[in-house]
Amino acid sequence: MTHPPSSKLWPLEISFSETQSYSHSSTMAMSTSSSSLSSLSSLSLHTSPRLSLSPFTAATTSITKPKRPISLFLSSTSSSRPTTVIFNAAAADVETSFFDNEDPEFDGVFEPPEVPEGFVPPPSFDDESSETEDEIAAAYEELYGPAYSGMSVLGNDIYVMDSNVKKTGAFGKLKKEKIRDGFEERVVQVRRVTKVVKGGKQLHFRAIVVVGDKQGQVGVGVGKAKEVIGAVQKSAVNARRNIISVPMTKYLTFPHRSEGDYGAAKVMLRPASPGTGVIAGGSVRIVLEMAGVENALGKQLGSKNALNNARATVVGIQKMRQFSDVARERGIPMEELWK
Numbered sequence: 001m002t003h004p005p006s007s008k009l010w011p012l013e014i015s016f017s018e019t020q021s022y023s024h025s026s027t028m029a030m031s032t033s034s035s036s037l038s039s040l041s042s043l044s045l046h047t048s049p050r051l052s053l054s055p056f057t058a059a060t061t062s063i064t065k066p067k068r069p070i071s072l073f074l075s076s077t078s079s080s081r082p083t084t085v086i087f088n089a090a091a092a093d094v095e096t097s098f099f100d101n102e103d104p105e106f107d108g109v110f111e112p113p114e115v116p117e118g119f120v121p122p123p124s125f126d127d128e129s130s131e132t133e134d135e136i137a138a139a140y141e142e143l144y145g146p147a148y149s150g151m152s153v154l155g156n157d158i159y160v161m162d163s164n165v166k167k168t169g170a171f172g173k174l175k176k177e178k179i180r181d182g183f184e185e186r187v188v189q190v191r192r193v194t195k196v197v198k199g200g201k202q203l204h205f206r207a208i209v210v211v212g213d214k215q216g217q218v219g220v221g222v223g224k225a226k227e228v229i230g231a232v233q234k235s236a237v238n239a240r241r242n243i244i245s246v247p248m249t250k251y252l253t254f255p256h257r258s259e260g261d262y263g264a265a266k267v268m269l270r271p272a273s274p275g276t277g278v279i280a281g282g283s284v285r286i287v288l289e290m291a292g293v294e295n296a297l298g299k300q301l302g303s304k305n306a307l308n309n310a311r312a313t314v315v316g317i318q319k320m321r322q323f324s325d326v327a328r329e330r331g332i333p334m335e336e337l338w339k
Helices: 133-144 228-240 283-291 306-318 323-330 334-338
Strands: 070-074 083-087 184-197 200-212 217-225 243-245 258-262 265-271 296-300
Touching: 184 228, 184 283, 184 306, 200 228, 200 283, 200 306, 217 228, 217 283, 217 306, 243 306, 258 306, 265 306, 283 296, 283 306, 323 334
Parallel strands: none
Antiparallel strands: 070 083, 184 200, 200 217, 217 243, 258 265, 265 296
């Protein structure tokens, strides 16, 4: 495409009509003459009538709204039938708002709504009675918790905020505080174990921990880690997930005899008279002491493995039942159990 000389620029004029709908038509033709252009693409837009664009002084071509919808015939290679695209929009579909009659500097008068019947205005803040210091402290503590003043109006723990502070130990590592849930921990055994892999051996530590509240609750757990402290913590968490209840009489002994086995380990448990104490060895003694048993006899009959004997003790305890529970299941008085 060649441009016309500078003396004869492209004629272009865009006319606008307020009620004119959005329509778009495009036609293009080129003339072989280098002096002028016979036709040019036309564009009609919908906007305000006061806007017009006439950048050229040469002969202009005016484009007005067509009397009928514009059809664009597009040739298609896949089909011989032409494709017709029709653009048509009614003037009523276009909504235009003008504020030519509004004065931007006009000062309107605000008219508040009427007060409804029976409305009682709230009391003023200055008319209310002043709060005491205790009431202010109680409200503050209820919202934000106890302060560092060392006093609690609501009876909360004044050291709760200090307990949440992260404490660091050696080498900048965070200290993990012990769980305060009423259970005591007792380490039964810590062993160094290795795992043979392709590149060599991996060294770990295995810890066996027994937890109990000495009131009839006990659990055995095991855990492995690369450090002893981590292994003990893991085994303590595992022991808390395996808590069992120990049936005991008023003399803090077993209600009857029992035997438990786990793997190659076998443990014999017997009740004892008051004042006997716990006569057992190895991990059996630790399990009975953490459970709160004060008078009992225990014997390891099989393997000497600490973990298997501790779990065999738990199995033997789970086999025990109270006399009252058996009588209730049978539906008879407890005195008839010995007849």
